[in-house]
Amino acid sequence: MSATSLFWLALLILLLSSLSALVFKKKGALAGLSGTVLMSLSSLVLFFLACRVLFQQVHPLEFEIHFLSLAIPFLVDGLSSLFLMLLAVLTLSSAVFSSAFNKGFRTVADWKFYSVLPWLIAGLIGLLTVDDLGPGFTMAWQLMVWSSYFLVRWGRQAKLSVRPALVYLLFMEAAWLMIVAAPFLVKGYRFGAPLMEIGKNLAGSSQVVSLVFFVLLLLGFGLKTGMFPLGQFWIPGAYSTASPAVSALLAGVLEKTGVLGLMRIFFFLARGAQPNFSATFWGKTLLMAGTLTLFIGTVQAIKQSDYLRLLAYSSIGQVGYIIFALGSSLLAWSSGSATSQSLALVIFVGAVYHSLNHGIFKSLLFLMGGNLLYSTRTRDLNRLGGLLAIMPATGLLVALASYSIAGMPASSGFVSKWLMISGNFLAGRNSLLLTLCGIIALFTAAFTLACYVKFFGLAFTSAGARWKLKREVKEVPAPMLIAGLFLALICLSQAFLPMAYVKLISRSLNLSEGFLLAGSSQDYLTGSLFNLRIFDGQQWLAAVSPLVILFLMVVLLFLARALRQSAGSAEVQVPAWLCGYQDLNQENVYADRNMFSDLKKFFWWTGGNSNSVVDDEAIQAAKVLPEKEADS
Amino acid sequence: MRIVAVFINLLFFLLLPPFLEGVMRKITAWVQSRQGPPLYQPYLDLLKLLRKENLVSAPNWAFRLAPLLAFASMLAAVVLLPLHGQENILSQKADLMTLIYLLTLSGFSILIGALASGNPFGSVGASREMMTIIMLEPVLTMTIILGAVRGGTLNLSGALQGVASSRGLSYFLMLAVYLLALQAFVSRQPFDIPEAEVEILEGPYVEYSGPNYALFRYTLNIKRMFYAWLLVNCFLSFLRPVSLFLDLLLQVVVITLLFVLISVVGATHPRFRIDQAIKYYAFLIVLALVAVGLGVKGL
Numbered sequence: 001m002s003a004t005s006l007f008w009l010a011l012l013i014l015l016l017s018s019l020s021a022l023v024f025k026k027k028g029a030l031a032g033l034s035g036t037v038l039m040s041l042s043s044l045v046l047f048f049l050a051c052r053v054l055f056q057q058v059h060p061l062e063f064e065i066h067f068l069s070l071a072i073p074f075l076v077d078g079l080s081s082l083f084l085m086l087l088a089v090l091t092l093s094s095a096v097f098s099s100a101f102n103k104g105f106r107t108v109a110d111w112k113f114y115s116v117l118p119w120l121i122a123g124l125i126g127l128l129t130v131d132d133l134g135p136g137f138t139m140a141w142q143l144m145v146w147s148s149y150f151l152v153r154w155g156r157q158a159k160l161s162v163r164p165a166l167v168y169l170l171f172m173e174a175a176w177l178m179i180v181a182a183p184f185l186v187k188g189y190r191f192g193a194p195l196m197e198i199g200k201n202l203a204g205s206s207q208v209v210s211l212v213f214f215v216l217l218l219l220g221f222g223l224k225t226g227m228f229p230l231g232q233f234w235i236p237g238a239y240s241t242a243s244p245a246v247s248a249l250l251a252g253v254l255e256k257t258g259v260l261g262l263m264r265i266f267f268f269l270a271r272g273a274q275p276n277f278s279a280t281f282w283g284k285t286l287l288m289a290g291t292l293t294l295f296i297g298t299v300q301a302i303k304q305s306d307y308l309r310l311l312a313y314s315s316i317g318q319v320g321y322i323i324f325a326l327g328s329s330l331l332a333w334s335s336g337s338a339t340s341q342s343l344a345l346v347i348f349v350g351a352v353y354h355s356l357n358h359g360i361f362k363s364l365l366f367l368m369g370g371n372l373l374y375s376t377r378t379r380d381l382n383r384l385g386g387l388l389a390i391m392p393a394t395g396l397l398v399a400l401a402s403y404s405i406a407g408m409p410a411s412s413g414f415v416s417k418w419l420m421i422s423g424n425f426l427a428g429r430n431s432l433l434l435t436l437c438g439i440i441a442l443f444t445a446a447f448t449l450a451c452y453v454k455f456f457g458l459a460f461t462s463a464g465a466r467w468k469l470k471r472e473v474k475e476v477p478a479p480m481l482i483a484g485l486f487l488a489l490i491c492l493s494q495a496f497l498p499m500a501y502v503k504l505i506s507r508s509l510n511l512s513e514g515f516l517l518a519g520s521s522q523d524y525l526t527g528s529l530f531n532l533r534i535f536d537g538q539q540w541l542a543a544v545s546p547l548v549i550l551f552l553m554v555v556l557l558f559l560a561r562a563l564r565q566s567a568g569s570a571e572v573q574v575p576a577w578l579c580g581y582q583d584l585n586q587e588n589v590y591a592d593r594n595m596f597s598d599l600k601k602f603f604w605w606t607g608g609n610s611n612s613v614v615d616d617e618a619i620q621a622a623k624v625l626p627e628k629e630a631d632s
Numbered sequence: 633m634r635i636v637a638v639f640i641n642l643l644f645f646l647l648l649p650p651f652l653e654g655v656m657r658k659i660t661a662w663v664q665s666r667q668g669p670p671l672y673q674p675y676l677d678l679l680k681l682l683r684k685e686n687l688v689s690a691p692n693w694a695f696r697l698a699p700l701l702a703f704a705s706m707l708a709a710v711v712l713l714p715l716h717g718q719e720n721i722l723s724q725k726a727d728l729m730t731l732i733y734l735l736t737l738s739g740f741s742i743l744i745g746a747l748a749s750g751n752p753f754g755s756v757g758a759s760r761e762m763m764t765i766i767m768l769e770p771v772l773t774m775t776i777i778l779g780a781v782r783g784g785t786l787n788l789s790g791a792l793q794g795v796a797s798s799r800g801l802s803y804f805l806m807l808a809v810y811l812l813a814l815q816a817f818v819s820r821q822p823f824d825i826p827e828a829e830v831e832i833l834e835g836p837y838v839e840y841s842g843p844n845y846a847l848f849r850y851t852l853n854i855k856r857m858f859y860a861w862l863l864v865n866c867f868l869s870f871l872r873p874v875s876l877f878l879d880l881l882l883q884v885v886v887i888t889l890l891f892v893l894i895s896v897v898g899a900t901h902p903r904f905r906i907d908q909a910i911k912y913y914a915f916l917i918v919l920a921l922v923a924v925g926l927g928v929k930g931l
Contacts, residue, residue, distance in 0.1 A: 408733055425780055428928075431928070435781055442777075443770040450762045457743065457747035461690070463690075530725070540787060541727075549708070552711070556703070559704070563703075564846075566682055567679075569843050571685075574689055584751070595759050602910050
């Protein structure tokens with residue numbers, strides 16, 4: 001079977017899946033079953049397609065479809081195959097997850113959910129493969145926007161979801177308008193032209209036109225990825241409203257289509273537009289935008305008590321890292337020296353790596369957030385605590401994902417941040433801007449850590465849920481955990497086999513034609529199973545070795561354990577000690593809103609301060625919106 | 633030698649820290665007109681703690697793992713350190729990013745332990761500890777980054793030597809910042825806000841006792857010595873004697889002197905509130921940024 005027919009097969013199965021949900025309108029369970037099976041099947045086909053392109057082809061897969069009088073160009077090259085792989089993996093996990101989630105937590109009829117979700121996936125496939133900014137792009141974008149609009153709208157009851165869904169729709173349409181309008185400015189633009197052609201046309205246009213062109217595209221794709229301050233308008237609302245399985249796709253892939261868009265514009269299209277494209281200027285712009293995004297997004301995440309909003313804000317922060325890396329890569333490349341250009345490639349590989357990592361661990365976090373929501377019916381961290389004893393599997397998976405996203409040593413986040421930030425520092429020896437932005441990126445990691453300490457610490461450890469929740473909490477059904485486990489295993493492979501992923505990314509870049517950094521030497525980044533290193537001649541400049549660090553940690557942990565048990569001390573269980581006057585109870589347990597309060601005050605100027613959490617149950621019970629809790 | 637160096641590091645950082653605590657207690661006692669315990673008292677304390685009952689207030693893995701993880705990651709960080717300016721077999725596999733993150737991991741484990749205990753005092757302490765990590769880590773990071781920018785490399789021996797490679801404006805400014813931050817790095821008064829015995833009962837450690845507490849105490853001691861070690865090996869690396877033995881001896885002397893200084897400051901200053909401390913740290917961050925900026929410009 002040819003790669004093109006695999007592509008159509010995947011879309012056909014998605015169409016079938018949507019239709020079957022409509023057929024089984026009356027029988028919700030059957031609609032769910034057929035949807036899950038067919039979507040899983042199509043994700044397998046998609047994965048196979050991506051592998052086929054990556055490992056068997058020498059050239060990118062290109063084809064056109066003719067629609068009315070227009071020819072729509074499709075391009076499946078190395079980079080889009082990588083993102084298709086991510087999409088396939090996340091589709092599978094989301095499909096499996098929602099098969100169980102929707103049974104116990106129904107916000108909308110099954111047939112509606114399952115008739116729309118395939119369209120979202122089809123739209124995403126389209127966005128990752130369409131190679132124009134005209135008709136094909138419009139079709140894919142609108143498919144993606146409208147289907148996800150309905151999914152967000154149906155994520156919660158009308159009172160809570162109409163507004164965020166509408167805001168989401170409006171901003172996405174604005175982004176579409178900017179992206180589609182931009183090329184019309186270019187001299188000689190043919191509606192439906194492939195990106196490369198637009199790039200060449202741009203070279204013949206005036207300076208002003210190309211400036212406006214790039215600004216519009218940056219804004220358009222920036223809106224999609226969540227660049228500061230655009231992301232803050234819609235991301236927190238949309239991600240925390242949609243069903244967690246959908247949010248996992250939104251944060252995992254939908255956001256990444258924006259990242260891919262930025263890569264296509266600034267690293268592919270720009271190559272053709274060379275005389276009218278200043279890599280220094282755009283590098284600086286992206287670098288500063290990315291640094292702002294990563295810092296502000298992460299600091300805002302700390303302030304949230306609604307854990308789904310916390311995850312949403314934190315994905316703004318994480319995408320900030322990717323934009324930051326794209327900017328510093330461009331800036332390093334523009335400096336012209338061979339060393340910097342190779343480092344630019346290292347940073348770019350880091351950006352792609354981080355996109356994949358973030359896709360996996362953020363989806364995992366959203367799914368596990370879904371587990372929490374499913375069992376506790378609250379999204380308020382103030383009401384949780386001590387769930388580790390009741391939901392041990394979910395707790396372990398959240399711990400792994402949090403550890404990874406915080407970029408602690410020997411985790412997937414550590415490897416990708418290492419690639420981006422060490423490349424940045426090495427390229428930025430003589431550039432104040434690069435160094436300062438690198439420092440901000442490095443210490444924002446501590447804020448990320450604080451976010452997830454808060455999330456894991458106050459939901460799973462600590463205490464509180466046993467008094468504050470009116471229901472009996474249980475561990476979730478197996479499919480939801482299996483979906484999580486699947487992602488967790490991929491997350492671990494990203495942590496411990498960095499060389500495999502770096503090789504995969506390099507391969508995909510070699511398979512992408514017209515790449516701006518194609519001339520840079522790849523010798524700088526060398527590695528073995530055990531480590532990755534950045535070299536300059538004989539001298540090594542930076543190194544990371546997850547397996548060695550893991551081994552070291554395990555040995556030292558056993559040493560610590562031996563020390564702890566060296567005198568044969570016995571373990572005795574006691575209640576928490578509160579000076580002997582009180583036992584731990586509802587009144588004195590530590591609530592989330594108090595966590596980091598002085599730091600929140602110190603960073604009030606970063607915004608995102610409102611911290612009211614509204615639970616669906618509270619509304620059903622009271623039938624009125626509770627007064628907003630103002631948090632100082 | 634490259635393998636032996638790992639063990640020398642390990643022994644150096646396991647044997648010396650309790651002695652340094654003894655120095656601190658002795659000096660503090662003198663300032664307060666007391667006689668103070670003998671210098672070897674902290675070793676006895678550790679041994680005694682190891683033999684006591686291990687009280688567990690929350691039977692979950694996070695509570696039990698936290699002390700182990702804190703201790704192990706702190707040791708992992710110190711064995712990576714170059715000995716006598718030379719990389720050992722492990723520091724060839726890691727760079728300063730690994731070092732910084734391992735230090736953060738150690739602090740993070742204390743937080744998780746505190747939150748896992750379920751005790752509200754522990755949670756208050758954890759919240760304060762995290763705020764301190766957030767605001768102080770940049771200062772530490774920038775000290776090493778200055779070296780990385782100067783030396784053009786992220787490997788540890790190169791970056792640490794880079795700090796003092798030329799002693800211009802950025803060197804002296806960063807040294808001043810480091811000295812101003814030292815008291816906070818070692819979390820002694822006026823910056824022992826996360827622990828604050830009389831206020832929140834040792835904060836994060838409130839529920840820990842016996843061997844678990846011994847591990848936390850040990851970790852804290854090693855951490856304190858690490859920050860003094862870093863000062864010696866970053867800012868004074870140009871004074872390094874040729875012989876390894878003399879080098880270690882000189883380090884011990886200077887580190888002990890630094891601890892005398894820390895104890896005197898600690899014994900004579902009342903504790904800050906956390907909001908005051910955050911502002912102070914923010915000031916240090918700005919100064920450190922200026923220092924790095926000057927370093928990039930070659931000053």
